[in-house]
Amino acid sequence: MSKKKSYDNLTTQLIDLAAEKKVSIAWDRLEEQSPQCGFGTMGVCCRICAMGPCQVDPYGNGPQKGVCGADANTIAARNFVRMVAAGGASHSDHGRSVAETFIEVAKGKAPGYSIQDEQKLLALAMDFDVEIGDRSINEIALEVGEKALAQWGEQHGPLVMTRRAPLKRQQLWDELGITPRGVDREVVEIMHRTHMGVDQEYKHLIAQGSRAALADGWGGSMLATELQDIMFGTPVPAVGSVNLGLLEKDDVNIIVHGHEPLLSEMIVAVSMTDEMKEYAKSKGARGINLAGICCTANEVLMRHQIPMAGNFLQQEVAILTGLVEAMVVDVQCIMQSLPEVAAGYHTEIITTSKIAKMPGAKHIEFHEDQALDSAKEIVKAACDNFQNRKAENLHLVEGSRDMVVGFSHETINYLLGGSYRASYRPLNDNIINGKIRGIGAVVGCNNPKSTHDEYHIALVKELIKNNVIVLTTGCAAGSLAKEGLLDPISGGAMAGETLREVCETVGIPPVLHMGACVDNSRILMAATAVVKEGGLGDDLSEIPAAGAAPEWMSEKAIAIGQYCVASGVYVVFGTTWPTHGAPELTDYLFDGIDKEVGGKWAFEPDPIKGAQLMIAHIDEKRRALGIDKKKERVLMDMAMRREIEGGA
Ligand code: SF4
Numbered sequence: 001m002s003k004k005k006s007y008d009n010l011t012t013q014l015i016d017l018a019a020e021k022k023v024s025i026a027w028d029r030l031e032e033q034s035p036q037c038g039f040g041t042m043g044v045c046c047r048i049c050a051m052g053p054c055q056v057d058p059y060g061n062g063p064q065k066g067v068c069g070a071d072a073n074t075i076a077a078r079n080f081v082r083m084v085a086a087g088g089a090s091h092s093d094h095g096r097s098v099a100e101t102f103i104e105v106a107k108g109k110a111p112g113y114s115i116q117d118e119q120k121l122l123a124l125a126m127d128f129d130v131e132i133g134d135r136s137i138n139e140i141a142l143e144v145g146e147k148a149l150a151q152w153g154e155q156h157g158p159l160v161m162t163r164r165a166p167l168k169r170q171q172l173w174d175e176l177g178i179t180p181r182g183v184d185r186e187v188v189e190i191m192h193r194t195h196m197g198v199d200q201e202y203k204h205l206i207a208q209g210s211r212a213a214l215a216d217g218w219g220g221s222m223l224a225t226e227l228q229d230i231m232f233g234t235p236v237p238a239v240g241s242v243n244l245g246l247l248e249k250d251d252v253n254i255i256v257h258g259h260e261p262l263l264s265e266m267i268v269a270v271s272m273t274d275e276m277k278e279y280a281k282s283k284g285a286r287g288i289n290l291a292g293i294c295c296t297a298n299e300v301l302m303r304h305q306i307p308m309a310g311n312f313l314q315q316e317v318a319i320l321t322g323l324v325e326a327m328v329v330d331v332q333c334i335m336q337s338l339p340e341v342a343a344g345y346h347t348e349i350i351t352t353s354k355i356a357k358m359p360g361a362k363h364i365e366f367h368e369d370q371a372l373d374s375a376k377e378i379v380k381a382a383c384d385n386f387q388n389r390k391a392e393n394l395h396l397v398e399g400s401r402d403m404v405v406g407f408s409h410e411t412i413n414y415l416l417g418g419s420y421r422a423s424y425r426p427l428n429d430n431i432i433n434g435k436i437r438g439i440g441a442v443v444g445c446n447n448p449k450s451t452h453d454e455y456h457i458a459l460v461k462e463l464i465k466n467n468v469i470v471l472t473t474g475c476a477a478g479s480l481a482k483e484g485l486l487d488p489i490s491g492g493a494m495a496g497e498t499l500r501e502v503c504e505t506v507g508i509p510p511v512l513h514m515g516a517c518v519d520n521s522r523i524l525m526a527a528t529a530v531v532k533e534g535g536l537g538d539d540l541s542e543i544p545a546a547g548a549a550p551e552w553m554s555e556k557a558i559a560i561g562q563y564c565v566a567s568g569v570y571v572v573f574g575t576t577w578p579t580h581g582a583p584e585l586t587d588y589l590f591d592g593i594d595k596e597v598g599g600k601w602a603f604e605p606d607p608i609k610g611a612q613l614m615i616a617h618i619d620e621k622r623r624a625l626g627i628d629k630k631k632e633r634v635l636m637d638m639a640m641r642r643e644i645e646g647g648a
């Protein structure tokens with residue numbers, strides 16, 4: 001691994017500029033924080049009661065117990081499942097906002113929004129046993145929305161969406177007592193069980209972590225994706241572009257950053273109106289250029305081909321171009337440093353969520369019932385700011401990459417099987433015949449502790465070179481797109497021969513963009529479709545597949561990882577691992593939990609070794625399915641033919 005801060009040249013140029021201008025950005029602050037606390041890094045610092053904080057010495061030279069007697073495994077397990085709770089709560093609370101808006105849309109009380117994918121609504125109505133008959137779309141949507149929203153507080157379970165999982169998986173969850181109830185209940189139970197003096201057996205704590213993570217993955221997150229698709233349209237493959245070179249010198253540049261498409265969809269709509277275009281012109285600009293960062297970027301990219309300015313670690317450096325009139329943020333993954341970075345620039349940081357404010361930012365609260373008006377106020381504020389641009393602050397960077405985006409699990413179905421016989425059969429057949437060795441899901445953030453983008457890119461290149469098709473979401477997708485891996489031609493050229501052949505035949509890149517981090521539920525659905533198609537086992541744990549979050553930083557990544565593990569998937573994390581100070585717990589997560597749920601975790605700081613771990617797991621699954629060897633073509637002689645005919 002290189003010691004560079006970023007693998008991306010444009011980001012590197014702007015990191016250098018930040019150093020020159022003495023603007024403090026994430027890498028500088030990491031350096032100031034270093035060396036970081038070893039106890040915290042290894043998960044063995046506890047501060048959940050006022051007898052602490054307590055630290056357990058992982059090397060055996062100091063205390064081995066907290067004041068209350070808690071040992072390293074209990075402390076690290078509590079910290080770990082609290083990460084699951086926070087991560088799952090974040091995704092699922094996003095989902096709750098979507099469900100609430102969905103109900104208002106159905107009631108006709110949210111002007112600007114509409115039901116766009118009626119087919120998907122009807123499919124979801126069937127999941128929820130909502131009568132279709134000759135009822136109007138809005139009537140159906142209202143009942144679906146209300147039943148969906150009730151899932152957050154479902155006290156007994158099972159959650160409706162868990163019925164989409166393979167039957168064998170559902171039975172296993174029941175046997176293990178981890179079939180999820182509503183995410184609100186599961187998260188509260190984690191907070192209760194991790195309070196001082198409650199649950200103190202690490203495996204028992206991790207089981208609740210699984211249950212809460214499943215309530216997010218197969219509940220809050222999955223419903224967020226479903227309802228967003230119904231309201232904003234299910235993504236279909238389209239061409240998009242990525243990187244900071246897409247910011248336009250002559251336009252009002254507005255960056256939407258965060259997670260919830262409720263706001264960004266309206267900003268897209270408003271910024272395309274003649275009224276706003278004229279308004280931008282009246283301020284001296286050519287027009288309005290909208291771009292995204294982080295998962296909001298993925299949302300507007302896959303539905304509207306709005307360019308992605310960058311991923312998580314590019315949020316600060318984007319401001320250093322001097323081209324950004326407004327960075328409009330909502331929730332999650334927004335650095336508090338943004339207003340400070342923007343202080344020497346004209347960029348306005350605009351917070352919009354009623355649950356998230358930042359010191360130094362302008363707050364224009366977004367209200368879904370007046371969505372268009374809120375969006376218009378925000379876009380106008382950006383246009384007004386165009387005149388404040390400072391010529392001495394302009395630092396143009398050149399360069400962007402094209403990519404194909406928008407592979408929902410439904411479109412994979414259509415693409416592979418054709419619109420008349422939509423099916424996962426061709427994918428399964430190509431896995432069975434070995435042209436596609438297996439499926440890798442590579443997701444997650446950036447982290448300044450590892451070279452920005454590098455681990456994602458190196459790992460995925462190794463996977464596709466070995467004929468593993470890759471599904472990607474979140475900031476990982478941004479990293480991979482910048483390297484051309486989401487482009488059928490440049491990406492295809494980096495794929496192994498047989499994977500390339502399949503991709504060329506279907507016309508897809510070897511790395512399929514499936515959306516934002518809340519859309520990892522699409523990956524669960526795609527994997528479930530593979531199981532249901534047949535020939536690759538009866539459960540998610542049996543298919544030749546593995547996941548990775550190489551540059552993770554967010555608690556949401558731990559929640560996603562845990563719902564994948566609890567769904568039977570092998571998951572490799574890079575950069576850092578939060579339980580190293582608790583050897584028994586770590587052994588259990590890496591080698592032990594799989595005996596129960598079929599999936600397990602691994603940690604590997606080297607991308608090539610990380611890819612090889614995934615490939616070894618895929619090969620093991622191929623062996624177990626009996627599809628590891630190429631079937632020899634047997635030339636039959638007359639005696640063999642007579643034997644077959646005789647036996648027929
Ligand atoms: Fe220390 Fe126990 Fe309190 Fe944690 S719960 S801070 S280990 S006394």
Ligand code: MSK
Nearest residue numbers: 295333444445474475
């Ligand atoms: S935005 S959670 S840095 S993927 Fe979803 Fe990116 Fe990770 Fe945030």
